[in-house]
Amino acid sequence: MKTIKIFVKLFLPALALLLISNVGYSESKALMLKPFKNLSEQSQECAACHKKEHPSLYNQWGRSKHFGANVGCYECHAAEKTDPDAIQHEGHTIAVIVSPKDCANCHKAEVDEFTKSHHAKGGEIIGSLDNMLAEVVQGALTLNGESPAAVNGCWQCHGSEVKVLENGDLDPTTWPNTGIGRINPDGSRGACTACHQRHEFSMVQARRPEACGKCHLGPDHPQKEIYEESKHGINFYANVDRMNLDSSKWVVGEDYDEAPTCATCHMSATDTLPITHDVGDRISWTLRPAISEKIDAKALKQGKKVKSWEDRRKDMEAVCQACHSSSxxxxxxxxxxxxxxxxxxxxxxxxxxxxxxxxxxxxxxxxxxxxxxxxxxxxxxxxxxxxxxxxxxxxxxxxxxxxxxxxxxxxxxxxxxxxxxxxxxxxxxxxxxxxxxxxxxxxxxxxESPEHQWFSGKEPAEVKAARKKAQAEFQKRYANESK
The missing domain is CATH 1.10.132 (Topoisomerase I; Chain A, domain 4)
Known part of the structure; x- marks a missing residue:
């Protein structure tokens, strides 16, 4: 009898979650519509309404790990009456925005790591050269005093300062917005949903290169396109079915070895490194400004003590060495x-x-x-x-x-x-x-410097002669090959 009780207590809940994650869409939906025994009363009330009003959001949540852990709408959206963006909704005090401060109630380490990252500062673009383009050069007709070019463009990646109107509504010039460096009404920086799209918060989705492609593509920072051209990207798409993307630990070299994704190199665990939500923690150069510097150069000039570029590189090398030799x-x-x-x-x-x-x-x-x-x-x-x-x-x-x-x-x-x-x-x-x-x-x-002497015509004669000789040999070889 004791063995049967243990089986019922431990195995059946795990089996239920396994069934939910593996059954077809219609079957999982049917399972999710059953009453929730362990969900808070507030979230049960939310779920009962949202499964009718917003079935897509409801089903996305139903496939999430939050659902399996009895984390519902209210656990994430609950607010204090004193919160600047608090509203009254169906008898409850909630906030539309779930900020990193809210997520930190359960994910403190991840939020702490993110908060010190460059991503968290993404919303601080007012006054930048790029923002001058969107605000002034491209901007003209305004959306309630803001440039539509910035609202729909820059801010959707960088994040906006989300403002609250006098009536408690979120200012439509600043919301909706899931920019990575969003400045939230509660003072926190960032939007976890920039990478973990609500309401499913899928690990698989966040680990794929497309998660980063919303912002990291285009003429000035085409990381997604660059990745797709590289051997890493080619191998990922050719072998995505072997990437084990839904692994709980997802350690490169153990759970997968076909290719890295953006997350692999910049965030995910190796056999020697833990997961980090500071995406710059393994970067040794800053490639963003006109002149590249080592990643710690600016902070050192300001007298700050930060993780050195050498240590950052060692960590990135540890990722590479999960698949490649040190040499x-x-x-x-x-x-x-x-x-x-x-x-x-x-x-x-x-x-x-x-x-x-x-x-x-x-x-x-x-x-x-x-x-x-x-x-x-x-x-x-x-x-x-x-x-x-x-x-x-x-x-x-x-x-x-x-x-x-x-x-x-x-x-x-x-x-x-x-x-x-x-x-x-x-x-x-x-x-x-x-x-x-x-x-x-x-x-x-x-x-007059050596690298520009070709342009000024001041190259040494022997350098010119050597290049002309090589060119002549190539032309001869090419002519022979084409016969």
């Missing part, structure tokens, strides 16, 4: 570092020097994006330069070459330098001889 990983990083340094030293630092010199000499206005050279420079580092660097970081050669450094070089030599020369000519024409000479000196210093 291969070290060689990859040598190649990657060399590409970043090439971009920095040949194009980014000289380009920034030219732009800074123009401004320092008073030859440009204080208005952003009102002069062509500003757009040229922005394209060079913000679009093409990022593509080259991210392509190298994620092993997508076409993004390094044709979508990256080729376009950087064309922009630098064929647009940035000619436009810079126009400022020299204009300064001379307007009698600003001193300013013109300063600009000339800066440009001459750039073009």
């Amino acid at each position: 291969m990983v070290e060689s990859f990083y040598m190649q990657f570092d060399s590409l970043v340094e090439l971009y920095n030293n040949k194009f980014a630092k000289p380009g920034k020097l030219m732009m800074d010199t123009l401004k320092a000499q008073g030859l440009m206005t204080d208005i952003a994006f009102d002069e062509k050279i500003e757009w040229t420079w922005f394209y060079l580092w913000h679009h093409e330069g990022r593509r080259a660097r991210h392509g190298a970081a994620m092993m997508a050669p076409d993004y390094v070459q044709w979508h990256g450094l080729y376009e950087v070089a064309e922009r630098f030599y064929m647009e940035l330098i000619p436009e810079y020369n126009e400022y020299i000519e204009k300064a001379e024409h307007n009698g600003k001889t001193k300013e013109a000479e300063t600009l000339k000196k800066v440009l001459a210093g750039i073009l």
Whole structure:
């Protein structure tokens, strides 16, 4: 009898959850519509209404781990009357927004990790160069005082400051919004639903590269497209059925070995590393600004003590070594570092020097994006330069070459330098001889460096001769092969 009781107490609940996760949609729906014995009275009341009014949300919740753990609507949406976004709904005090502060009631470690991440600061874009484009250059007609370009574009990835109207409603210019760095009415930063789409909060969905693709794609940061071109992406899509994406622990090298996803490298566990919700914790370079720096450089300049770029790289190397030898990983990083340094030293630092010199000499206005050279420079580092660097970081050669450094070089030599020369000519024409000479000196210093001598025609004769010889040999070989 004791054995039977133990079987009923321990095995049957697990069997029920197993059945729910494996039966067809219509069968699982039927199971979920049965009364809840262990759910709070408040959530039972919510569920009874929402299964009729919002059956899709109800069924998504019914497939979630929250459902299996008796976490219902009220456990997540309950609010205090003093909360800035609290509303009265069907006799209960709730908040529409479930913020990281709310999630921390059960997931404190994950929220603490996220809060210190760069993602949590994503909403702090007001006043940035990118935001200037959406607010002013692209923006004109407003949505209740806000630029529709920013509301529908920037803020949906970066996050908005969600405001509450006097009547208690959420300001429609700032809500709905699941931007990663959303600034919530309760003061917390972030939106867990940016990655864990409500109301199912599926691990499988969050582990797939598409979860990151909402924001990390496009001309300036095409990580999703880069991933899909890489060997990692190719292998993931070819073998997705063997990725074991619904594993509770999902340790690379143990639960799967076909390919990594974004989550694998930046968040998930290895046999030596725990899960982290600080997505920058394993990144050693920052590839976002015009000139790349090691990830800790800015903080160290400010006197802050942070995790060093060397330690971050060691952690990322630990992820790589779940599938690759240490020598291969070290060689990859040598190649990657060399590409970043090439971009920095040949194009980014000289380009920034030219732009800074123009401004320092008073030859440009204080208005952003009102002069062509500003757009040229922005394209060079913000679009093409990022593509080259991210392509190298994620092993997508076409993004390094044709979508990256080729376009950087064309922009630098064929647009940035000619436009810079126009400022020299204009300064001379307007009698600003001193300013013109300063600009000339800066440009001459750039073009006299070895990496730019091909353009100035000052390459050593032996270098030119060697290249011409190689070109002639190639043409001969190609002609023979085509016969």
